[in-house]
Amino acid sequence: MAEKNMVEAINDAMLEEMKRDPRVMLLGEDVGGGGVFRATQGLRDEFGPDRCFDTPLAESAIIGVAIGASLNGIVPIAEIQFADFIHPAMDQIVSEAARLRYRSNGGWGCPITVRAPYGSGIHGGPYHSQSIEAIYGHVPGLKVVCVATPYDAKGLLKSAIRDPDPVLFLEHKRAYRLYRQDLPDDDFTVPIGEAEVKREGSDITLITYGMMMHHSLKAAETAQDEDGASVEVIDLRTISPLDKKTVLKSVEKTGKALVVYEDNLTGGFGAEVAAIIAQEAFEFLDGPVTRVASPDVPISPYAGVLEEYLLPNPEKIAKAIRDLAAY
Amino acid sequence: MVTVKDMPGILGLTDSQSLDIYYKMVLSRAASARQRVLQRMGKGSITYSGEGHEATQVGTAYALTPGHDWIFTYYRDVGVVLTIGMTARDVLMAFFARKEDISSGGRNMPSHFSHPKLRIVSEGAPVATQLPHAVGTAFAGKLRGLDEVSMVWFGDGATSKGDCHEAMNFAGVHKLPVVFVCENNQYAISVHWTKQMAVENVAVRAQGYGFPGVTVDGNDVLAVYRAAKEAVERARRGDGPTFIEAKTYRLVPHSSDDDDRRYRSSEEVEEWSEKDPIPRFQAYLEGHGLLDEKTRDELTKKAAEEVDAATEYAENAPLPDPETALRHVFAEEEVA
Amino acid sequence: MVSVRESPTELGLSNDQLLDVLYKMMLSRAVGQRERMLNRMGKAPFAVTGEGHEATQVGTAYALVSGKDWAFPYYRDIGVALTLGQTARDLMLEFLARGENVSSGGRNMPSHFSDPKLRIVSGSAPVATQMPHAVGTAFAGKLRGLDEVSMVWFGDGATSKGDCHEAMNFAGVHKLPVVFVCENNQYAISVHWTKQMAVENVAVRAQGYGFPGVTVDGNDVLAVYGAAKEAVERARRGDGPTFIEAKTYRLVPHTSDDDDRRYRSREEVEEWSKKDPIPRFQAYLEEHGLLDEKTRDELAKKAAQEVDAATEYAENAPLPDPETALRHVFAE
Numbered sequence A: 001m002a003e004k005n006m007v008e009a010i011n012d013a014m015l016e017e018m019k020r021d022p023r024v025m026l027l028g029e030d031v032g033g034g035g036v037f038r039a040t041q042g043l044r045d046e047f048g049p050d051r052c053f054d055t056p057l058a059e060s061a062i063i064g065v066a067i068g069a070s071l072n073g074i075v076p077i078a079e080i081q082f083a084d085f086i087h088p089a090m091d092q093i094v095s096e097a098a099r100l101r102y103r104s105n106g107g108w109g110c111p112i113t114v115r116a117p118y119g120s121g122i123h124g125g126p127y128h129s130q131s132i133e134a135i136y137g138h139v140p141g142l143k144v145v146c147v148a149t150p151y152d153a154k155g156l157l158k159s160a161i162r163d164p165d166p167v168l169f170l171e172h173k174r175a176y177r178l179y180r181q182d183l184p185d186d187d188f189t190v191p192i193g194e195a196e197v198k199r200e201g202s203d204i205t206l207i208t209y210g211m212m213m214h215h216s217l218k219a220a221e222t223a224q225d226e227d228g229a230s231v232e233v234i235d236l237r238t239i240s241p242l243d244k245k246t247v248l249k250s251v252e253k254t255g256k257a258l259v260v261y262e263d264n265l266t267g268g269f270g271a272e273v274a275a276i277i278a279q280e281a282f283e284f285l286d287g288p289v290t291r292v293a294s295p296d297v298p299i300s301p302y303a304g305v306l307e308e309y310l311l312p313n314p315e316k317i318a319k320a321i322r323d324l325a326a327y
Numbered sequence B: 001m002v003t004v005k006d007m008p009g010i011l012g013l014t015d016s017q018s019l020d021i022y023y024k025m026v027l028s029r030a031a032s033a034r035q036r037v038l039q040r041m042g043k044g045s046i047t048y049s050g051e052g053h054e055a056t057q058v059g060t061a062y063a064l065t066p067g068h069d070w071i072f073t074y075y076r077d078v079g080v081v082l083t084i085g086m087t088a089r090d091v092l093m094a095f096f097a098r099k100e101d102i103s104s105g106g107r108n109m110p111s112h113f114s115h116p117k118l119r120i121v122s123e124g125a126p127v128a129t130q131l132p133h134a135v136g137t138a139f140a141g142k143l144r145g146l147d148e149v150s151m152v153w154f155g156d157g158a159t160s161k162g163d164c165h166e167a168m169n170f171a172g173v174h175k176l177p178v179v180f181v182c183e184n185n186q187y188a189i190s191v192h193w194t195k196q197m198a199v200e201n202v203a204v205r206a207q208g209y210g211f212p213g214v215t216v217d218g219n220d221v222l223a224v225y226r227a228a229k230e231a232v233e234r235a236r237r238g239d240g241p242t243f244i245e246a247k248t249y250r251l252v253p254h255s256s257d258d259d260d261r262r263y264r265s266s267e268e269v270e271e272w273s274e275k276d277p278i279p280r281f282q283a284y285l286e287g288h289g290l291l292d293e294k295t296r297d298e299l300t301k302k303a304a305e306e307v308d309a310a311t312e313y314a315e316n317a318p319l320p321d322p323e324t325a326l327r328h329v330f331a332e333e334e335v336a
Numbered sequence C: 001m002v003s004v005r006e007s008p009t010e011l012g013l014s015n016d017q018l019l020d021v022l023y024k025m026m027l028s029r030a031v032g033q034r035e036r037m038l039n040r041m042g043k044a045p046f047a048v049t050g051e052g053h054e055a056t057q058v059g060t061a062y063a064l065v066s067g068k069d070w071a072f073p074y075y076r077d078i079g080v081a082l083t084l085g086q087t088a089r090d091l092m093l094e095f096l097a098r099g100e101n102v103s104s105g106g107r108n109m110p111s112h113f114s115d116p117k118l119r120i121v122s123g124s125a126p127v128a129t130q131m132p133h134a135v136g137t138a139f140a141g142k143l144r145g146l147d148e149v150s151m152v153w154f155g156d157g158a159t160s161k162g163d164c165h166e167a168m169n170f171a172g173v174h175k176l177p178v179v180f181v182c183e184n185n186q187y188a189i190s191v192h193w194t195k196q197m198a199v200e201n202v203a204v205r206a207q208g209y210g211f212p213g214v215t216v217d218g219n220d221v222l223a224v225y226g227a228a229k230e231a232v233e234r235a236r237r238g239d240g241p242t243f244i245e246a247k248t249y250r251l252v253p254h255t256s257d258d259d260d261r262r263y264r265s266r267e268e269v270e271e272w273s274k275k276d277p278i279p280r281f282q283a284y285l286e287e288h289g290l291l292d293e294k295t296r297d298e299l300a301k302k303a304a305q306e307v308d309a310a311t312e313y314a315e316n317a318p319l320p321d322p323e324t325a326l327r328h329v330f331a332e
């Protein structure tokens, strides 16, 4: 066992996968020097500049070249420096990577992993804070993972690298160095498409992911201490394909559902979760399926006071729990 | 512009290879013409075809080793895929969107070619997205120490796309074995090349990426072949990419949905018909005693028969099962 | 490379203007340094500055008519913003994310300049996205028969982006009045230019778009100004775009989050410090009798005072009201 924070866990996952499989390589901007978050630290020394590869500053080419390389015996991990800068590559991700298998009737596959730090809370302003999971979670043929703990990050990244299809692997950057966790020394994976109950409870099901999972756990503690409400917290971990079973099972037990996400409210991924609950667990519900999210403004402004005002936090979540519990 | 007036044989082509090139051009023309007829008869929703581009397509593809080198075509490239080894039947199966259509099983539009065994990589419709892919397979080949070459075809319109720039730059920086083939037919649908670029020869851009760019007469199949052969050899030697601009003309509308009288004069089309690459190569072969009327008629007949048979087969082949529309979103478990 | 003039006034700049150019460079340096210091003191979470780029930034911006021509800077362009008329106070308010900062009211990161009156158009962080915008204002100007010029600044890294290509091609096809200024400091964060491009001078690409590209010594402010002046005149005449590549060096890390020792040697930085554009221009002016020690010290003092006053004002200025975070998503 070794204590690791999330960014170290991600680094370890790549190191171990690159050792395990000589086809695995990493490409992106500044990855050779360790990357702006140090996530690729040491990989160039270990595997050389060909397998830890500095590309020109060109996101569409990073993804497009990764797609081509994946057809020819390479298993690429493409790093997008910030999720906010993935948009120029949207064409390659949505129209190419995610459609290649389908449009060729299974003739070609595209085993690429696209890693990108995402999310607010680091004074990143409107271009180093975006949540992009809803935009990409809508795309068939693309798997989307959102990690927020060292264990999940390591296990899911390994699964993503080994997956035969394109996976968008979103790392909440606020969680990179949030805390350390003991990780097994032996190889382990966490399957894509499985949510996890991070805290058991009986009164309310709180469904969340990313940084909001940490805020939600805090809020659940507060609710327990102050109001005696017992909240079950589900960390989706994978956005697409979504683990409906775990969500529905919990809602059937508690009868109340609160969906918490950091992205702005309208059309956020939590809307899909809420729709599934409304449609498939209707008779179990004792209250309105409720959402806590950011307001519909570009998330998030740079000034701390503005950013804090907009983002959901443990207090806002606790209040929503209280309101729903009282319903 | 490079033009070849030399004797056949000088490019390392045997007489029968020269005739094979000629046949591929005739077959491409026949497959295209047939699809347009069938479309007008209401038997298919859309056609894209490449009449006029045969010298460019067959000439470049002929420089590759099928099944070894990587092919990234676009919707106009019926001549490329027939040269690499797809058959008229494959092309017609895609046209009719049949179940066994190797390209896509009826999912992609016709002329969006794919053939994994021949390393013809499935193409999307967004213009220029295939360029970074070609760079990617070349990149993988270089990392893995292979001697495979990637060739990618695209139009003059595609040169304006960001992906074209990003791909060429990436290939230049890392000296990758890629050949970029621009089939410059002077129009992107209705948009004339002068509204697409401010340079006479778009091949000059290659120097901005640190590799050679050549402009060839795209209606002269031997000139095209020579440029492609040189580029492929250069790539295989490890000397990096080449950009080939082949100046040509599409003799037909952009697609079956297009009416090209809206944007170009019939005189212009007429003038280019006189430069049609097929009669031109035919005359050349005849001039060098490699082709006579009899052989020519035989080859024309053979192509027509191949296309007839392909049409008949494809027309009678089953449609895809509707439920297959749900498959292949992700990899499927091997069924034991 | 185009290089320094024999006579300082050869380019039509008066003695006062030459001193003004120097002052703008010194002020830019002082603002950059102050911002990095305040960041280290924990007064702001982030700083991105342009020490070393002053000749390139001031020299190009000086060729424009402020308030008439259109400016599309990127995050390194403190010198551009100051030359076009933003003040040290504007920049400090922006740096400290105060409510009244004209660039963004605390929404954008520092050094993402915007000043509608000065026609400095708000920039985002995604590299190269401002280039098509500059082409767009030039396009509108041409359609409307105006004689305004757009100038857009970007780094060597930005030249690899699709947007750079699409913008240059569009400008070339329609002969638009745009000046493209590449501040080639040889690195995109840690990535050396040799991994960014396979050509010695990226200015050669301009000919692929049908307009001239020139490479200048970006640490020689008059060489830069000369190239910019020519380009602006050309654009205003209706002769179309120019691409200016100014070779320079950033003397500081990429941002306050960067440690440049990871990717470049101290010797290299040292070597470029010797080519620092500010002492270089000072020496040049002294040589031509336009500057003496006294004036130089006065200018330095003036810059320091301006930055001091700006800092004090900004530090005491109010933070944005939290509820303003909800405003300006759409027109009000």
Ligand SMILES: Cc1ncc(C[n+]2csc(CCOP(=O)(O)OP(=O)(O)O)c2C)c(N)n1
Pocket: B076, B125, B126, B127, B154, B155, B156, B157, B158, B159, B183, B185, B187, B188, B189, B254
């Ligand atoms: C990104 C994108 N934009 C627009 C289109 C629509 N479109 C299809 S073909 C075409 C013209 C392409 O012209 P060119 O690249 O010159 O190829 P050509 O058809 O002349 O062979 C356009 C605009 C598209 N497919 N993709």
Ligand SMILES: Cc1ncc(C[n+]2csc(CCOP(=O)(O)OP(=O)(O)O)c2C)c(N)n1
Pocket: A029, A057, A059, A081, A082, A085, C076, C125, C126, C127, C154, C155, C156, C157, C158, C159, C183, C185, C187, C188, C189, C254
């Ligand atoms: C599209 C995009 N990708 C990545 C980034 C992250 N990033 C910020 S600055 C930078 C380097 C830019 O280098 P260059 O263009 O040379 O400008 P310089 O900072 O050297 O002045 C990168 C990669 C970004 N802002 N935008």
Ligand SMILES: [Mg+2]
Pocket: B155, B156, B157, B183, B184, B185, B186, B187, B188, B189
């Ligand atoms: Mg065309």
Ligand SMILES: [Mg+2]
Pocket: C155, C156, C157, C183, C184, C185, C186, C187, C188, C189
């Ligand atoms: Mg740079």
